[in-house]
Amino acid sequence: MLPPLFSRLVLLVSLLPPLCHAATLEPGEPQELKDLHYGEALFQLYQEAYFPAIIRLLAAREQGLMKAYEDEPELLLGGLYLAYGMPNTAESLFERVLNQSVESKIKDRAWLHLGKARHRRGEPVSAQKALGEIGEALPSEGKDEKRYLEGLIDLQRDAPDKAIDDLSSVSQEGEWSLYARYNQAIAMLRTDRQAEALGILQEIGDARSDSDNEETRALRDQANLARGYLLLEAQQPEAAKDSLQRVRLQGSASNRALLGLGWASLQLNQREQALVPWQLLAKRNTSDPAVLEAKLAIPYVYGVLEAEQQSLQAYRDAISAYDESLSSVDRVIRQVDQEAFPDNLIAASGVQSGDISSEFRSLLPYLLSGNLFQERLQDYQDLLRLEENLRQWQEKTSSYRTMLATQQQAYDEKLPQVEAHLKGDRLQQLNAERDELFKRYLQAASDEEPAFILATEEEKKLLGRLQRIDDLIDGSGAPERLQGQRDIARLLQGILTWQTVTEHPARLWNLKKQMRELDQNLETAQTQEQELAQAKEQAVNRFAVFGTRIDALEGQIPKLLAQVTQARTQQAAQLRAMALEQLDQRKNLINNYLIQARFGVANLLDISSERGAAPQ
Amino acid sequence: MKTLLRNAIILLCCLCAPLMAADPQSQPGPGLDRQVEHLKQSVIALNRELFVLEEELLFPGNTQVSVFLSVDTGTFFKLDSVQLQIDDKELANHLYTERELKALQRGGVQRLYLGNIKSGSHELIAFFTGEGPQGRDYKRGATVSFEKGIGPKYLELKIVDSVALQQPDFEVREWE
Numbered sequence: 073m074l075p076p077l078f079s080r081l082v083l084l085v086s087l088l089p090p091l092c093h094a095a096t097l098e099p100g101e102p103q104e105l106k107d108l109h110y111g112e113a114l115f116q117l118y119q120e121a122y123f124p125a126i127i128r129l130l131a132a133r134e135q136g137l138m139k140a141y142e143d144e145p146e147l148l149l150g151g152l153y154l155a156y157g158m159p160n161t162a163e164s165l166f167e168r169v170l171n172q173s174v175e176s177k178i179k180d181r182a183w184l185h186l187g188k189a190r191h192r193r194g195e196p197v198s199a200q201k202a203l204g205e206i207g208e209a210l211p212s213e214g215k216d217e218k219r220y221l222e223g224l225i226d227l228q229r230d231a232p233d234k235a236i237d238d239l240s241s242v243s244q245e246g247e248w249s250l251y252a253r254y255n256q257a258i259a260m261l262r263t264d265r266q267a268e269a270l271g272i273l274q275e276i277g278d279a280r281s282d283s284d285n286e287e288t289r290a291l292r293d294q295a296n297l298a299r300g301y302l303l304l305e306a307q308q309p310e311a312a313k314d315s316l317q318r319v320r321l322q323g324s325a326s327n328r329a330l331l332g333l334g335w336a337s338l339q340l341n342q343r344e345q346a347l348v349p350w351q352l353l354a355k356r357n358t359s360d361p362a363v364l365e366a367k368l369a370i371p372y373v374y375g376v377l378e379a380e381q382q383s384l385q386a387y388r389d390a391i392s393a394y395d396e397s398l399s400s401v402d403r404v405i406r407q408v409d410q411e412a413f414p415d416n417l418i419a420a421s422g423v424q425s426g427d428i429s430s431e432f433r434s435l436l437p438y439l440l441s442g443n444l445f446q447e448r449l450q451d452y453q454d455l456l457r458l459e460e461n462l463r464q465w466q467e468k469t470s471s472y473r474t475m476l477a478t479q480q481q482a483y484d485e486k487l488p489q490v491e492a493h494l495k496g497d498r499l500q501q502l503n504a505e506r507d508e509l510f511k512r513y514l515q516a517a518s519d520e521e522p523a524f525i526l527a528t529e530e531e532k533k534l535l536g537r538l539q540r541i542d543d544l545i546d547g548s549g550a551p552e553r554l555q556g557q558r559d560i561a562r563l564l565q566g567i568l569t570w571q572t573v574t575e576h577p578a579r580l581w582n583l584k585k586q587m588r589e590l591d592q593n594l595e596t597a598q599t600q601e602q603e604l605a606q607a608k609e610q611a612v613n614r615f616a617v618f619g620t621r622i623d624a625l626e627g628q629i630p631k632l633l634a635q636v637t638q639a640r641t642q643q644a645a646q647l648r649a650m651a652l653e654q655l656d657q658r659k660n661l662i663n664n665y666l667i668q669a670r671f672g673v674a675n676l677l678d679i680s681s682e683r684g685a686a687p688q
Numbered sequence: 689m690k691t692l693l694r695n696a697i698i699l700l701c702c703l704c705a706p707l708m709a710a711d712p713q714s715q716p717g718p719g720l721d722r723q724v725e726h727l728k729q730s731v732i733a734l735n736r737e738l739f740v741l742e743e744e745l746l747f748p749g750n751t752q753v754s755v756f757l758s759v760d761t762g763t764f765f766k767l768d769s770v771q772l773q774i775d776d777k778e779l780a781n782h783l784y785t786e787r788e789l790k791a792l793q794r795g796g797v798q799r800l801y802l803g804n805i806k807s808g809s810h811e812l813i814a815f816f817t818g819e820g821p822q823g824r825d826y827k828r829g830a831t832v833s834f835e836k837g838i839g840p841k842y843l844e845l846k847i848v849d850s851v852a853l854q855q856p857d858f859e860v861r862e863w864e
Binding site: 105108111112114115116117118119123126127128130131134135156157158159160161451454455458461462465468469472475476618621622625628629632635636639642643646 | 720721722723724725727728729730731732734735736737738739740741742743744745754756758787788790791792794795796797798799842844863
């Protein structure tokens with residue numbers, strides 16, 4: 073009974089698609105931090121926050137920062153555009169880097185990125201051309217990624233022999249090695265080198281390690297699953313069982329492994345043993361086609377074992393499960409066919425309760441499995457976030473406008489004081505005082521001028537008194553009688569003159585020092601006054617410039633917001649159509665199972681009636 | 689049975705379907721795809737302008753101060769939180785998630801604080817809390833006095849591994 077299945081499997085296995093490893097976006101070789109803003113963009117990037125990372129880099133570039141790096145930020149920016157689903161923008165940027173840069177290290181990385189961008193857009197020929205331009209300046213990880221990409225493109229272009237060559241040159245140590253080995257096995261299957269392919273799949277599936285992460289474990293499961301089905305196809309059920317039993321019971325491949333295990337037992341004519349994995353599988357979520365299949369396989373085995381009662385009951389259980397699945401799919405279709413889709417789908421993926429949510433959740437892996445659907449859904453979510461971003465800026469620009477108006481009001485209130493200060497003649501007075509002081513200094517410094525010019529007030533007072541004493545003696549009528557007093561006065565005047573003359577150089581130096589300080593103070597006052605005048609002028613400009621900028625940017629937001637909303641609505645319509653198509657296919661599949669189960673029941677009833685006893 | 693077998697074939701077709709997620713687009717929808725990319729470009733360009741405007745408006749260069757944080761490999765210290773003070777005023781207090789820590793350990797630099805201060809002399813104090821060598825609770829401080837001039841001021845708090853001392857070391861670097 074079974075051989076026809078496996079003869080048809082040959083073709084299908086040969087069409088096994090290659091696995092793609094999504095590389096982590098790395099900014100190149102680790103290096104010393106040369107700019108904080110570049111590091112800040114990396115901080116966002118490593119948290120997969122691509123949008124803010126792009127904005128940080130672009131803003132830093134506009135502000136003239138990150139000069140310590142050459143084209144590194146540009147390459148990083150291009151990688152971010154790719155990760156953010158903007159392959160055309162990335163391509164333009166890489167082409168610009170290639171035209172501008174002279175460093176072969178930078179050029180090679182730009183060609184690699186360009187190859188990835190084109191591969192992602194489904195342009196294998198131009199992607200291959202870009203990869204072919206890469207020289208020898210790439211680090212080893214980059215070289216591996218290049219060979220890996222070339223291998224994938226070869227497979228895509230139906231050149232499995234070349235793919236084997238490219239993939240086998242990927243080094244065994246790097247992050248690309250496991251995926252390269254798996255895809256090498258796929259390429260070998262396409263060139264009828266099945267034994268070698270099986271060897272590689274076994275090597276991947278068996279090599280478990282404590283350091284394996286979830287991605288690696290899933291890949292090992294996938295290798296074991298593929299090998300198991302290939303061995304089933306090759307009529308080697310024992311070896312197939314061995315491979316399928318290595319698949320983890322809770323992984324995403326476990327349902328298909330359980331199904332395959334049942335088939336392997338059946339191939340070995342171990343019918344009762346076939347029931348064990350299928351009964352386990354039949355209790356699982358019916359959203360998986362493997363579970364639906366198991367529900368039909370169980371009554372078939374009972375039938376082969378001539379356990380008609382159990383077979384009939386199992387068929388009835390299957391019919392009941394299929395009916396329930398159909399109702400569930402119908403309910404989901406009604407949800408999909410609403411305006412709220414795909415928001416309700418996104419919400420359901422995060423909700424833990426609710427009937428519709430749980431139905432959505434259970435169907436999610438199958439609805440989302442298509443590459444195109446996933447990309448469209450990602451775009452839809454990106455557009456949602458862009459709408460939110462634009463709304464936030466709308467609020468912010470409005471508050472900035474208010475803030476600017478408040479600042480201007482405060483400025484207007486202070487302006488009269490500033491203008492009064494600027495118009496005032498205080499600085500002029502100070503300058504006049506300084507000129508007077510300078511004149512005095514020049515007089516004092518000249519040899520002709522008496523030292524008394526720098527006499528202190530006390531000395532001047534004393535000199536005045538001595539002069540008055542002299543005048544009094546002259547006017548006394550008998551000055552000769554007062555000759556003693558005159559001598560004393562002259563002596564005192566001599567002492568005072570001596571003191572004034574001897575201290576004159578120190579006084580002159582002091583005056584010069586004071587003048588220097590005054591000059592400095594005057595200079596500071598003049599600068600401050602100029603700054604104040606400049607600030608006044610700039611403030612007027614600042615308010616005007618910021619006001620204009622806010623106006624211009626704020627004006628763009630509503631138009632852009634409307635466009636984003638419109639694109640999101642179109643995206644939702646496409647997602648709805650794609651989901652409905654998938655759900656329709658699911659209904660057809662279940663209906664197909666349902667017909668077979670009903671046919672099985674009818675068949676059993678026919679057999680029983682022929683024997684003359686109807687089963688219960 | 690034949691139908692059953694056909695079903696099995698269909699299942700095998702699905703064998704690798706969910707693993708094609710990173711494959712190139714199989715059915716490109718150029719119209720809408722281009723439109724979405726064009727819209728992303730426009731929103732990014734607008735965001736860049738608004739980001740620069742916001743910074744110039746709220747944090748002009750003559751008063752702007754930015755404090756960044758970076759970590760070394762994190763062998764001797766696993767950061768839990770950072771508290772930042774300038775002139776005895778608490779300005780930032782950040783608790784780190786695993787995701788943020790990994791981003792820092794891979795070479796990312798976090799902008800911990802962006803604000804305004806007057807020109808002149810200031811003092812920055814940062815307190816780092818986390819898990820030190822041998823899994824012990826660890827709290828350390830770092831301080832620096834700095835001059836704020838007319839241009840923006842950039843300071844970097846660095847947590848580095850001192851292999852010689854088998855201890856974390858906390859440094860503050862002033863950037864031009």
